[in-house]
Amino acid sequence: MGPHGEVLARLALDAAVDEGPERTLERVGDAWMQALESAGIAQARVIAAAISLPGPTDPLAHRLYDPPIMPGWSGWPIVDTLRETFDVPVFVENDADAMAFGEAKGVDPHHTLVLVKASAYIGAGLVIEGRIFRGADGGAGDIGHVKVGGDALCRCGRHGCLAAEASGAAVMARLAEQGVALADVSQIHDFVERGDLRATTEQRRAAELIGKVLATVVGVVNPSHLVISGSMVSPALIATIRSVVYAASLPRATRHLEIRAGGLGGDAALVGLTRVAIDEMYSADAVNERLGTDA
Template identity: 45%
Template sequence: MSSGPGDVLQLIRRNGANTRRDIQNVTGLSRVTVAQRIDALLSARLIRESGEGEATGGRRPNRLVFDVRHSALAVATVDTAHSRVAITDLSGRILDHALVDVAIEEGPDTVLAALAQGMTSLMSRIGADISQLSGSGISIPGPVDPHTRRPSQPPIMPGWDAYPIADRFAEVLPVPTFVENDADAMAFGEQSTAYPESNSLCLVKVSTGIGAGLVLGGSVYHGIDGGAGDIGHIRLAGETALCQCGSRGCLAAVASGRAVAMELAQRGFATKSGRDVKELLDSGNVDALALTHEAGRRIGEVMATVVSMVNPGVLVISGDLASSALLGGLRETLYPRSLARATRNLDVRLSTLADDAGLIGMARIVSDSLFSAAAVNTRLL
């Protein structure tokens, strides 16, 4: 087993060992080597000693913890009508955040410039400067190529296909930038903060479109081409509605926020997006509630296959349409159509992190990459 300072840092970060003695026991390294590793991590300010002199009662002194204030991260979640930006610590805790009013169809150059500007003003609002940033992360509502980390034929992002987001963004904000699919970032945010005990989680985001993110064995599962979780374009038997992708009968064509908004518009409501539907749901509108319930039933049909295949511990429903109406409909079709074993211990929940899930997940993805064992060993050895 490799046992450089980066490996010791991982033990400390994951609470596998938090004292010099425990690190010695777990790694089998000598006392002297452990001391050297700890000194290297302390002088790089990646860890700090906690417990000593703190009025926390039973805590042991000289406990070593990851210093989540070592540096800050700038993250963004790009969505169709607007984006959100945040500055976080290295644990993904949001220090400050803001809405950025820029539509995805304005293209990558305009959107990235707006994100960088938003992040820069947040930094000055919290009294930090760029030298304190160690990385940034951007989630997008489309598939990401797992090899190039560029958008891969995103259906609702005109002008973004194969765009080098990370390279271009580094020109305006000179720190390493990571790109992730939005549902994947949200799934990781939910799993790593709300359900750390369950290492297998599926998140379905129902906003203007529909997407899903999978965390398997504690890591985001992308699939070989970044297509894992792309459930919006699974065809439903007997449906003929035209989808934005050009096909007919897709789940997104009948059960997305856009589909519900179009149906509501035909009934005389001024609805276009998932967000418009959310406003009606929040006000208790009966048409919106009934249509969202039906959308939930259709999503449940597809999710029955997904949970039978993956057998996750948690299924989180997120996005603009996440509501008890949607959850109720989903349960009506999910349970009868799934194998009992697949749902016996399945926790089906509405997201509690809501919009923050993507920001927190993105920050944790960046933090895990920047402070991985290999990355830290390279920097410190």
């Protein structure tokens, strides 16, 4: 992306984080080189690189901290590995945080935005007063492991987590048990549109569980924007989440609350990561360091 958020080149890579960090980051580095080449941009013109990953990101070390769904990644030196390809500042963010920061572009910086990424997994990102809120260990917004009852085994090793009961992967697994085989999460919506009763029931159950957890988030954080993104998103999913959140919240908590689908689609994380890199590169501290002053 260019400094004003314009996409200069786009390349889709079918990477699986459970291949481990070494292999995945090598492929990411190769893909970055290819994207530069296809856009005709010299490597020397790159000023920063940024990557988002589906795990809690340590805010100081820029490493993942005990990611529940990414074996082998905990503590891996992501920045050092990527700098072997690109010798520029590298930024690492949690994917939901990056998406939230992207969707918060143009939103009044005094507002608070919560973004829920509802896809194969479920996570959330918080932007409070114009800044990503990561928490002490980068785990803020990791709503996927809130207990919602039920006995489905989660990838974290415990039972009854929101991610195990209501994520896209969970809905697909529950439908498979009923003889409905889906190729990917976005097909849930297709089956609901076609009037499939099993898909409709499972989608509704998932939306109710997500809504229940979000009602608690709304009570604690009192956001002005609640943005639902990811491959599970459909008008029906958002309508159910909205009705559960409003029914379970005090009027004060929802008076200024807008619940909506993400406006940037798959580009939310790209926009957010560009903002992170630009903000960091042009922060007063970073500029002073480059100028060699302590002013």
